[in-house]
Amino acid sequence: MRTNNSGYGIGGVFLIAILGFLFFIAGGCKAPARVFKIGVVGGEGKNTFEGFKAGMTELGYVEGKNVMYLHLIIPQNNDQKTGSTSKELMSQDIDLLLTMGGSPLQVRQFVKGDTPILFAGDAFPVESGLVQSLKHPGGNITGVKAAESMSKALEWLVRIADGAKKIYLPYEPDDDVAVMQLSGLNRAASQLGIELVLRESYSVEKTVAEIEDLPEDIDGIFLTPSRKLNQRSRELCLAALKRGIPTGAGVQLHEDVLVTLTNDFFDIGKKTARLAHQIWLGAKPADIPVETGEVSLTINLKTAEKIGILIQDNILAQATTIIR
Amino acid sequence: MKISVLQRLIIAFICLAIFPLLLVGGIIGRKSYITLKNTTIKLQNEMGQAVLNKVTAFFDEIEGELILTGKLNMLIKEYQDVQYDTMKLLMSKDIYDKLILLDQEGQTKIYLSRLGLSSADKGNYSADKEFAEAMKSGDVYYSPVRFEEVSGEPLISIAIPLIDLRSGAKDGALLAEVRLKKIWNLISEVKTGPGQNVYIVDAKGKLVAHRNPSLVLKGIQFNVPEEDGIHSGLTGEKAVVVVQRHKIGKEEFNIVAEQNTSEAFALAISLVRVTSILIVIALLATVALGFMIFKQIIKPIHNMAVTARAVSDGDLSKRVNVKRNDEIGVLGAAFNSMTTQLKTLIDSLEQKIAERTSQLKEAQAELLRQERLATLGKVTATIAHEIRNPLATVNTSIFSIGAAIEKKETERIKRALILAERNIRRCDNIITELLDFTRKLEIRPSMVNIDKWVERIIDEQTFPEGIKCIRSLSSGLEARIDAEHMRRALINVMTNAVHALGEEGSPGKEFTVATAQSGNNLEIRVVDKGPGIPQDVLKKIFEPLFSTKGFGVGLGLSITKDIMEKHKGGIDVRSKVGEGTTIILWVPIENK
Numbered sequence: 001m002r003t004n005n006s007g008y009g010i011g012g013v014f015l016i017a018i019l020g021f022l023f024f025i026a027g028g029c030k031a032p033a034r035v036f037k038i039g040v041v042g043g044e045g046k047n048t049f050e051g052f053k054a055g056m057t058e059l060g061y062v063e064g065k066n067v068m069y070l071h072l073i074i075p076q077n078n079d080q081k082t083g084s085t086s087k088e089l090m091s092q093d094i095d096l097l098l099t100m101g102g103s104p105l106q107v108r109q110f111v112k113g114d115t116p117i118l119f120a121g122d123a124f125p126v127e128s129g130l131v132q133s134l135k136h137p138g139g140n141i142t143g144v145k146a147a148e149s150m151s152k153a154l155e156w157l158v159r160i161a162d163g164a165k166k167i168y169l170p171y172e173p174d175d176d177v178a179v180m181q182l183s184g185l186n187r188a189a190s191q192l193g194i195e196l197v198l199r200e201s202y203s204v205e206k207t208v209a210e211i212e213d214l215p216e217d218i219d220g221i222f223l224t225p226s227r228k229l230n231q232r233s234r235e236l237c238l239a240a241l242k243r244g245i246p247t248g249a250g251v252q253l254h255e256d257v258l259v260t261l262t263n264d265f266f267d268i269g270k271k272t273a274r275l276a277h278q279i280w281l282g283a284k285p286a287d288i289p290v291e292t293g294e295v296s297l298t299i300n301l302k303t304a305e306k307i308g309i310l311i312q313d314n315i316l317a318q319a320t321t322i323i324r
Numbered sequence: 325m326k327i328s329v330l331q332r333l334i335i336a337f338i339c340l341a342i343f344p345l346l347l348v349g350g351i352i353g354r355k356s357y358i359t360l361k362n363t364t365i366k367l368q369n370e371m372g373q374a375v376l377n378k379v380t381a382f383f384d385e386i387e388g389e390l391i392l393t394g395k396l397n398m399l400i401k402e403y404q405d406v407q408y409d410t411m412k413l414l415m416s417k418d419i420y421d422k423l424i425l426l427d428q429e430g431q432t433k434i435y436l437s438r439l440g441l442s443s444a445d446k447g448n449y450s451a452d453k454e455f456a457e458a459m460k461s462g463d464v465y466y467s468p469v470r471f472e473e474v475s476g477e478p479l480i481s482i483a484i485p486l487i488d489l490r491s492g493a494k495d496g497a498l499l500a501e502v503r504l505k506k507i508w509n510l511i512s513e514v515k516t517g518p519g520q521n522v523y524i525v526d527a528k529g530k531l532v533a534h535r536n537p538s539l540v541l542k543g544i545q546f547n548v549p550e551e552d553g554i555h556s557g558l559t560g561e562k563a564v565v566v567v568q569r570h571k572i573g574k575e576e577f578n579i580v581a582e583q584n585t586s587e588a589f590a591l592a593i594s595l596v597r598v599t600s601i602l603i604v605i606a607l608l609a610t611v612a613l614g615f616m617i618f619k620q621i622i623k624p625i626h627n628m629a630v631t632a633r634a635v636s637d638g639d640l641s642k643r644v645n646v647k648r649n650d651e652i653g654v655l656g657a658a659f660n661s662m663t664t665q666l667k668t669l670i671d672s673l674e675q676k677i678a679e680r681t682s683q684l685k686e687a688q689a690e691l692l693r694q695e696r697l698a699t700l701g702k703v704t705a706t707i708a709h710e711i712r713n714p715l716a717t718v719n720t721s722i723f724s725i726g727a728a729i730e731k732k733e734t735e736r737i738k739r740a741l742i743l744a745e746r747n748i749r750r751c752d753n754i755i756t757e758l759l760d761f762t763r764k765l766e767i768r769p770s771m772v773n774i775d776k777w778v779e780r781i782i783d784e785q786t787f788p789e790g791i792k793c794i795r796s797l798s799s800g801l802e803a804r805i806d807a808e809h810m811r812r813a814l815i816n817v818m819t820n821a822v823h824a825l826g827e828e829g830s831p832g833k834e835f836t837v838a839t840a841q842s843g844n845n846l847e848i849r850v851v852d853k854g855p856g857i858p859q860d861v862l863k864k865i866f867e868p869l870f871s872t873k874g875f876g877v878g879l880g881l882s883i884t885k886d887i888m889e890k891h892k893g894g895i896d897v898r899s900k901v902g903e904g905t906t907i908i909l910w911v912p913i914e915n916k
Contacts, residue, residue, distance in 0.1 A: 134474055134476065134541070152437075274537075289476055289542055291537055292475050292477065295439065314409035318412050
């Protein structure tokens with residue numbers, strides 16, 4: 001006798017559908033995790049980038065697994081190079097562009113569409129027009145700014161070079177950041193009762209030569225963020241050492257600088273990583289306020305010894321780091 | 325309401341599978357919800373307490389070192405350089421944005437700034453609330469939280485009064501601007517689970533500290549709930565929110581610990597989800613099962629039911645189309661076999677019934693024929709008997725006439741002629757009765773004065789000698805009757821009365837004919853004092869051809885009854901043996 005099995009067939013299809021549904025519910029078809037592609041540009045940002053990577057690791061990102069850093073190129077203050085690097089990064093379809101030091105303003109020109117940009121360590125994001133305000137950056141850019149510590153750094157140099165009256169300050173006239181610092185420093189010098197001897201610098205070599213020929217009444221050399229000079233600060237420090245002139249800086253330079261009050265760029269990098277994480281989770285840069293870095297005081301006792309300055313214990317007690 | 329087998333199965337499945345699932349899921353979900361809510365509140369409390377401890381320690385430490393610095397400054401107030409270095413040392417902690425030492429007039433003695441120049445401000449703070457409050461109360465004063473205008477970072481001012489140890493006089497104050505940003509790190513150190521957050525808001529509900537500094541810098545406002553429980557969290561999502569209120573100085577801080585309900589109730593949600601999935605699966609299984617049951621069981625049963633209905637309605641040609649090996653196949657085959665057997669049986673029965681019917685019809689026809697023959701025999705015998713006697717009399721009369729003619733006895737001829745005539749009339753009456761009985765009776769009514777009509781009929785009758793007819797005709801009624809047929813009926817009844825009075829043993833020799841109204845009927849009563857009719861005879865008096873007399877065909881009362889019924893009336897007979905008989909002919913008065 002023939003048996004009608006069509007009902008069993010349809011029932012079987014239903015059972016397979018139910019099993020498929022259960023498999024789906026059980027998460028059998030999990031999509032692979034996306035990789036966070038971060039483009040990185042910057043000239044003086046090695047410390048910052050290390051901090052950034054450390055911060056990303058703390059947040060659970062593993063390089064090569066769920067995060068990828070693309071084209072880390074140190075453009076050596078070459079604006080053209082920075083631009084081409086940025087263009088190249090854009091062609092890689094990155095999720096975020098991280099700029100460290102360098103010139104985020106220039107980088108921004110090459111960023112396509114709404115690709116988020118994070119800056120790490122820029123000192124004047126509002127003044128340079130990078131963001132609308134620290135609380136409400138607007139646009140597609142935000143980041144962690146460096147705390148403004150130039151005046152205070154100058155004050156520390158004056159305190160350490162006890163009785164200093166004349167401070168030599170070389171700067172690059174074509175460096176916007178360097179120029180922007182001048183008015184504040186002049187104001188501070190006035191309050192401190194000292195004279196700032198400002199000198200435009202067009203080449204490191206000339207500046208080194210100028211240091212070697214500084215008049216005797218120059219009591220100290222103060223170094224500000226000037227890209228070319230900063231890159232070769234060791235040469236400047238050596239020249240100052242030769243002359244026995246105390247050096248001070250409001251930016252992280254060669255460790256031979258006698259007193260440095262500067263931002264903790266490693267910490268800035270870590271803070272920036274937190275912002276990157278927020279952006280990866282869907283936050284818009286425009287809604288993420290710009291954070292400010294922390295400063296630290298470093299005193300190099302070796303340099304002090306070399307130039308024959310005795311730094312009092314009460315000052316050393318206030319330093320974050322003492323290089324002995 | 326008719327419920328099909330499929331519907332019953334679905335209801336049974338829902339009752340046995342889905343309803344218990346819903347019930348168990350609901351109970352477990354609710355229990356889990358309550359337990360998880362309490363547990364989450366407890367956990368948030370613990371987390372909030374951990375932050376509170378850290379924050380309290382933070383402020384205790386700051387307050388302690390500021391008080392100590394203040395006391396130290398009092399001890400070394402003669403040595404301003406040392407005071408300066410002491411405060412510089414304190415400043416290097418990076419917690420303070422500013423440290424200002426003020427004299428009792430509020431004038432700056434030492435001004436230190438974290439990023440600004442230390443010599444920048446030498447102003448007078450006597451009008452500042454912090455200084456004024458500390459100097460007035462002699463206690464540590466905490467200002468409300470304020471937010472740095474550019475960066476949005478939170479700051480709080482602490483004023484420590486400097487008390488002269490001997491005089492107790494307030495000698496000045498130490499003013500510190502504390503960076504609450506440092507608390508952010510404390511909060512970050514607290515371990516949090518998924519969806520958990522802990523943060524601090526000031527008395528105005530403004531976010532002061534959070535592990536995500538961006539939220540603080542944005543200046544987010546949070547409505548602190550009055551009670552712990554489920555509320556909108558900081559980001560607006562529903563969360564289990566627990567608040568611990570704490571005062572630092574006179575300023576209230578709220579340490580808020582929250583966990584998103586989606587995380588807090590993940591287990592309960594998971595239970596509900598699993599239950600929902602099981603219900604969906606159960607529903608899908610019900611559909612699949614229902615479909616299978618429909619295809620495999622219900623549909624064949626339905627087909628069998630339709631076929632059975634058709635068979636019960638008489639269509640024995642229908643068969644169930646089930647070709648299976650299971651019970652339903654066996655049932656279908658058995659049903660088909662039974663239907664076939666039933667059809668065979670019914671066909672056989674119909675054949676037998678047809679045969680029996682034919683036999684019955686033949687028997688009935690034979691019976692009818694025999695009955696007709698018997699009736700014909702009876703009628704023939706009755707007529708023969710009834711006609712033979714008058715004919716014999718007529719014959720005798722004719723013989724007598726012949727003999728009387730020879731003897732010329734005129735009187736004898738006359739008597740014989742009268743006798744002959746009477747018997748010929750009698751034969752004629754018998755024939756008339758027979759014709760009346762067989763002919764279809766047609767009533768042609770006309771309005772008749774009953775009393776006069778009865779009077780006239782009585783007058784026309786010749787009654788045997790010695791029998792008296794008493795008349796009581798006072799009804800005064802008129803009625804629509806067929807006078808000829810009614811006359812016949814009345815004469816029949818009167819004739820019966822006369823015959824009864826003529827019988828031997830009759831107690832009286834008179835009868836009464838009366839007319840009267842009884843209710844809505846006209847009654848003509850014929851009452852005789854004859855011997856009466858026995859009960860066994862009374863039952864048969866209306867049967868045709870029944871007669872107790874030695875003469876007559878026995879059709880009189882049968883015809884009378886027929887006439888009265890044709891007038892929508894009737895004939896009633898009341899009789900008692902030895903006392904007489906009353907016969908009532910009645911018709912409705914509406915016949916009028």
